[in-house]
Structures are given as structure tokens and as C-alpha cells.
Amino acid sequence: DRATKPGGSVEKHFEDFVGCEALISRLRRCQTVVKNTKSRGKDPRELIPFTFLFCGPLGTGKTTAAKRIGQIFYEMGFLATPEVMDRSATHLIGEYVGHTGPKTTKLFDSALGRVLFIDESYKLDEGSYTREAVVEMINLLGSERYRKKLVVILAGYQKDIHQLMATNPGFTSRLPEVINFDPLTPGQCAQLLFKRMVALDIETEELEQSTPLVSFLEAYFGKISQLPFWGNGRDVGTLASSI
Template identity: 50%
Template sequence: MTLGMRKHNVDPRPHTPWAFVFKGPPGTGKTSTAKKIGRIYYDMGFLSTDEVVACSVTDMIGQYKGHTGPKVLGLLDKAIGKVLFIDEAYRLAHDGESFQSEAVGELIDAMTKPRYARNMVIVLAGYTGDMERLMGTNPGLMSWFPTHLEFPHLDPDNCLAHFRAQLSRFGIQIPPRSWTMGPGADAEMLDLEGTREDVLGIVGGVGLTISVDEVLGALREMLWDRGGEVPEQEEQEGDKQLSFSFADVSKPPEGLFFSWDQNVA
């Protein structure tokens, strides 16, 4: 579409969305989607790079009156020609707080200026209900951020399908006999509460976030280490797949969870 408009001497920029609201819980792909948008806009020639400048509301709010405006403009200057991703943007809902109100006003005002307008992509991200409340705090937000994308929770089947697809990137194929639910030990291991308690026991109750790449990397290493345990009969039959059941990963491989100093308060 962009190429077609340019062939007819029509500037596609005014007809292209530059401000988005991503609504959904953590871990549903909001940041990854922002990176994809950056790549697409860069390929279309709208941005000078596909880089995503990620920040939080804390990076926008000053400690004293008059400090918030310059901080907001500083972030915008840093993100010119890029994607500005403001995570947990619902914290901009001021509820009488002058600093948050100043930040929202400065952001909207900057989007009307030639220096920033259509020279960067701005994404506000956060929980669905909280983001909807934020949109209601300032009429300008809804008009300047008309494009809303919903990121729902993935159901277990979709999560497993995505996990299987990610494993295939490393040449790891899960045979059907391992893909289906196995004995009671598998069901117990997959129990949400049991898994949560296991993880908390490993890290000593300290909050922990593990990326998909870390999980896949550790699992890949574990599977290749155990690859020699495939029965010879399977190898003779030409089965080159690495097989495992969910019970195989009930104990995380060494290095997946880093250790914590027990003396840390």
C-alpha cells in the first residue's frame, strides 16, 4: 500500500498510525510486537532505525515542579526516528497528581509539533482495564492514540503450540508420544500451584522473571546432554528426534535459576 501511494505521489505518512495503545497482561507479546512494528516502519522508510526505546513512567516524571516537562521531551528526543515504548503507562493516570498530568500534557503537546509528529512511533502499554481508565483521564489521549491492540492471555494449548514451534527453531522435534499428557507425575508437575511453589522454593521466595530464551536455552542444553540416552533401537529405525516427557523437566537443569545470597534481606 505504501509503495502504491508513493507511485501516485501520495504521502503515506498522514494515513499511517503512529501512536498505539497495547492492552494486556505481561508476557503476551506487547514488547515483541513493538519491535516488529519498528522493523516494519523501518522497512517502509518511515523510521531511521528499527530500535525500540523502552521506558517506564518513572523515566518521565520529575521530582519537583517543572522537572517533568524536560524529562518527557528528553525521552522524545532520544526516540526520534525510533519506537518509544512506554511500559505500565497506566501510571500516567494522574488522579490529582500534578506531575502525571504534566507528563500527559507534555506528551500530547509534543505530538502536535513537526519535530515529533510522524517522526517516531509511540506505544503506551499496560493492563487492559488500567489503560482504559488512563484514556478516560484526558480527551486528548483518545484522539491521539486511536489505535488499540488487545493482547489476551494465551490458553494452554496455544502456549504449548508456541513452545513447540520455538523448539523447532533449534532442530528439536517433540514426538507425539511425548506431546500428550503422560502419567500422573506429569499432571502434578504441570499443576500451576505446585509449579509456583517449586519455583519459589528454588529462589528462596525472591521475585524472578525468566525469559523465553533462557528457558529454551537451558532446555536445549539439557536435551542435547541427554541425547545419548535414546535407545539404540530408535537410532537404528532412523528416529533422529530428541524425545522427552514433561516428567523429564520436573527438575530444572543447573544454571536455569541463579542462586541467591541467603543473607540478602
Template identity: 35%
Template sequence: MKKREIIEQIENGKMSITESFRFLNDSSLALKEQQINNNDSKEKLKEVKAKLDRLVGLDKLKRLVDELEAFVKIQQKRQENQLATEPLVMHMVFKGNPGTGKTTIARIFGELFKELGLLSEGHLKEVERADLVGEYIGHTAQKTKDAIEEALGGILFIDEAYSLARGGTRDFGKESIDALVKGMEDNRDDLIVILAGYPREMEEFLETNPGLSSRFPIKVHFDDYTLDELIEIAELMLEEREYELSQTAESKLYKILAKKRQKSGSERGNARTVRNLIERAIRVQAMRVVEKEDIFRKDLMLIQPEDFEE
């Protein structure tokens, strides 16, 4: 209610002076509370984006985040100004090899969309085929419904989503897809679904189900990390744990990663592989250092080439 309307209410005897003061005071408190909440949300949004910026590579993803943030804010402003708005459908497909950051980005998206007001909770519920598909008629629909309910307010992340379409006509995967589509429609205001998996398999999956593909307007390809980016990721992982690589250890790690890529392809030489190598090196380093008679701070921190086992 505007001030002029309050004055008219008082003049017409419909509101007392005391009531008008109480109303103005309540309105002022509500406005202040809203401003505080908006400021908190802006700060949290900055924190989420800073978390994203700290990730190595993923330049296209960072650009996409800026686009989505701008799109959501402008649609909200257009709605406030009673202009036509585009539907805020944020269901996505993530295509990429293991260890390219798909789950990490999905988790950050949950936090981002919560601060933008699209999700009430922003948590990530990660599932795969076994969590959605049952063993008898009726079991699958209930399992999929349960997964959706647990994801409400956040993101339902389905890894290796193409496995739902494998198994032939007698398989219950199609039942899960049907239940998933219904759940997306019923909970469109507080649920985002992300389908993820290997690039080629995801493309084939979407081609065989165009109806499903159209429900996921945002499709993101996750590039494999370069070897230099993998070394940078290794250094960040070690820095978080207060370790560091010697120059010779860095050279050895580079050679190990290059060899893995050459032998097994990029899916065997991404961030997940780096994490495994680093965690193993830390354990081997502990075995090496514990035998020393005098252990100095530098000994506790430095990873040497012999700590990396081929």
C-alpha cells in the same frame, strides 16, 4: 528535466552538447540508484513480514500489519498523483497481559515503518514511569523530552502507561503526559508513540483522558495465548537453541502451564512464563546430563519431564 526540454535548451544555446550528455548520465545514475534502493527496501520489507509470520498466533496483528502497509502505500501513491491524502498518524495503544507479544510487535513495527519510509531509524526506545517522571518541578518535562529525543526516528514504547495518571493532583505524571503530547506534535514526521499495559487499566486511563485517546487512532488488543500455542512457542524457543521436548516432557509442560493459569490467571501463563520455564529446564537438564559417564548427541538435545520443576 525531460528529453524535449533538453533539446530546446540546446537549440536555444542555453546548454551545450557536453552538458546535456553529463545531465542525462547523472539522471540515469540517480534513477538506477533509486531503483536499487527500492529493491533493497522491498527485500527488507519481506524479511520483516517473514519475521512476523514466524510468530505463533497473533492473527489479528498480522492482519493489521497488512492493512497498515496497504494504507501507507496508497496514501503515498495518492500524494504522488496530487490527490487528497489521509494523515499518516500511527500512534498506538497496545492492550494486553504480560507475555502476549506487545514489545516484540512494537519492535517489528519499528522495522516495518522504517522500510515504508515513515521512520528514519526504526529502533525501539522502551520506557516506563520512572524514566519519564521526575521528583521535582521541571525535572519531569526534561526527562520526558530526553526520552523523546532518544526515540526520534523510531518508536517510543511506554509500558504500563496508565501509571502516568496515578498519584493525584500533586503528582508529576500529568506533566509528563503534557510534555509527551507536545513532543508528538513537534516530531510528528519521525516519531511513533505506543502506550501499552493491562487491558482494563489502559481502558480506564483512556476514558479519563479523552484528549489523549484521540491522539492514538490505532488501538490493538493482544489476546492471551492458548495452551496449545504456548507449547508451540516452547518448541520454537527450544529449536532455536537446538533442543527438543520428549513427548512426556511436553505433556508435563502443558500441565504446569494449565496449573499456573488456573491458580494465577492468564497473565501468569503466557510467553514470558514459557521462556522462564524453558531457560530453567535447560539448566536442570545440564545438571542431569553432566553426571553421565557417556554423553551422546541426543542426551545433549533432549529435555525430559524431570527437567521441569513445578
């Protein structure tokens, strides 16, 4: 029964990830709170964050992590479905004066009981219509109709997120949970490559035990990660698929 059980292991949900320790730790604490609070017959909803800021470059797992949050919050009984609505900030912005507010509200309505993942959040800082979307979001996140009724995640590069927060102080109180997704280190890239290969039914046990090969891969990833437009985990996955 999802209403009485905290769900499966957080680590199990993230076993194919490399990194994300801060998020895993935060979600593990959430599960503990849910378990302890429900055992006393109380509603843990007020003790659990339903809004997050995901800060990090391309390919660091932000979208996939949002999907895992959807599954975990569904298992904890907070969401009607594990579905994640993956949207860009442009989906909030209207085409004429007075259009943005209703458009933002309509999106929130459709996301009730789900995860609303808003990528490219820097676009919320690009003009009068976007400012209207920000004001509407801040109001909706604080209203009883939406508060704790859906999970909202804003994602983008760290610099852009910080700028958005600086120009819109109301966001700070509405989205206090900041999760940083750091660029993968060469060693993490090698680990992720092996995980992706295993997912493709490629045997890696002997390869992982080969110190020269691991050293070569770390040196290789150390070089290519310096290239412009390096996609972190996304490019590692592409490499695994090409093997």
C-alpha cells in the same frame, strides 16, 4: 531503497510469534497502503498510524512486537533506524515542579526517527507530576515537530490503559490504535514452546506430531496458567530453555 519499497513480509517478521493476529493484520494493511500510495508518487505517511496502545498482561509479546514494528516501519522508510527505546513511564516524570515537561520533551527529542515504547503506563495516572507528563505528551504528539516523526507505543494491562484513557480524554484522539494482547491459551503455549525449542536448535517435528504429548502439554499449560504471576510467553520461553 527503503523510500520506494514497503519492506519484507509482516508474517516473516512475526513467524516466531503465536497470536498477535490483529496487529499482523493491521501492519499488513499498512504495507498495502504504502505500496499503493508510493506507486502513485504520493507520501503515505498521513495514512499510517504512528501511535499505538498495547493492552495485555505480562509475557504476551508487547515489547517484542514493538521491536518488530520498529523494523517494519524502518523498512517502509518512516524511521531513521529500527531501534526501539524501551522506557518506563517513570522516565517521563520529573522530580520537582516544572521538571516533568522538559524531561518528557527531552525523551521525545531523543526518540525522533525511532520507536518510543513506554511500558507501565499506569504510572501516568498517579499524581500531579504524572498528570503534567500526560498533558505534555498529548501536546507533543500533536505538534509538527514530533507528529509522524517517531512511533510512540504505550503499553500496560488492559484495565490500567482504559483507566488512563478515561481520566485523560485527550489520549483517545492521539492514540486511536488499540491492540489487545490476550493471555495465551494452553494450545498457543504448546505451539510457542515448540517454536522456542526450534530457535534453540532442538528438533520438534516428531514431538509436534505426537497427539498424546500435545494433549499432555495443553493440559499442563492449562493448569500452570491459573497460577498467580504466570508470565505467559515469558515463562514458556524459560521452560524451553530448561529442556
